[in-house]
Amino acid sequence: MTLNCLAVDDEPLALGLVCAFIEKTPFLKLTGRFSSAVEALQGLHTQQVDVLFLDIQMPDLTGLELARVLEKSGAQGQGPRIIFTTAFNHFALEGFRVDALDYLLKPFNYEEFLRSATKALTYFELIHKAETPMVQQAPQTQPIREDYLFLKVEYQLIRVAYSDILYIEGLKDYVKVHLLNESKPLLSLTSLKALEEKLPAERFMRVHRSFIVNLEKIGAIARNNIQIGSAHVPIGDQYKDVFSDYVSRWT
Incomplete structure (x- = not known):
């Protein structure tokens, strides 16, 4: 399974690092990079994205505000899962409230990044496995009930x-x-x-x-x-x- 990813950060060095980590990870595919949440929102409407690596502190529109926009529009249920990247640990609770998949505290190394990316992979594999029996058993008159x-x-x-x-x-x-x-x-x-x-x-x-x-x-x-x-x-x-x-x- 390969996950399509977007990286969003207004700091060029931080954005470059996340993009390099994505390209280094075999099961991730970098499909876009943006220096603002506004640009990212536009990009999300033009492509299928599984994971959004999203900085929190950005001008114009913060990462948390973008997450709330996606949640209110209904995109969060069908669109990308968010992994926040930030230098401020006091945003962790807010990240949990907007249903973020994980939270990377800057500066983070590749091992920490890979741990978060693996969580994303596990999440989508579980979703795929949970949905597959329903698709396979649909023609049956009495589908198997999960326990x-x-x-x-x-x-x-x-x-x-x-x-x-x-x-x-x-x-x-x-x-x-x-x-x-x-x-x-x-x-x-x-x-x-x-x-x-x-x-x-x-x-x-x-x-x-x-x-x-x-x-x-x-x-x-x-x-x-x-x-x-x-x-x-x-x-x-x-x-x-x-x-x-x-x-x-x-x-």
Whole structure:
């Protein structure tokens, strides 16, 4: 797999270094180089780009502003994944919020660059593998149901088996995915509603505005909460009737 790349930086030396690193990497192809985000935005409309190596501090239009433009226009879902390059580490959180794939802190060497580029390659390979079975099985009347999903955690996609999920907790724009045999939950930048739509309804149920449970992992049920392992998940009033209907099948 070869990834088409654009490099954007208003500093000629920094731009030259990124371009040299791209051309040095076998699975990357340099398809354009720009000294401003405005020029890059125009270039993105004329070619297919997989990865955008993007400086943050630039005149006229910053890298973060360009990322937000792509996100609002809907291009971010179909267009390039962004790897930010900057000399300022305090932009890391903002980079995460605009769904950047990675964040390179200047000055960086080729080893650090290659690590980020490999993340990009892994991301697109995972996407390709996730989409391929759907294409291959499309003619079948009963397509195979996957038993996992991919979660964006920090700057990588992590494959999570449904059977490993205990319950999911919603926190505004984030979710905590509590897993079997893991002391710490996975923190993913997505909404509980978006995740609910991806999960199979026969295995998972929303029981509270802030919680989804794996029905197979329920250990005990009290009047107002569900026990899963050592955790007690509350049952919201608006979800009680649906959950009660499900429980009634047990008796």
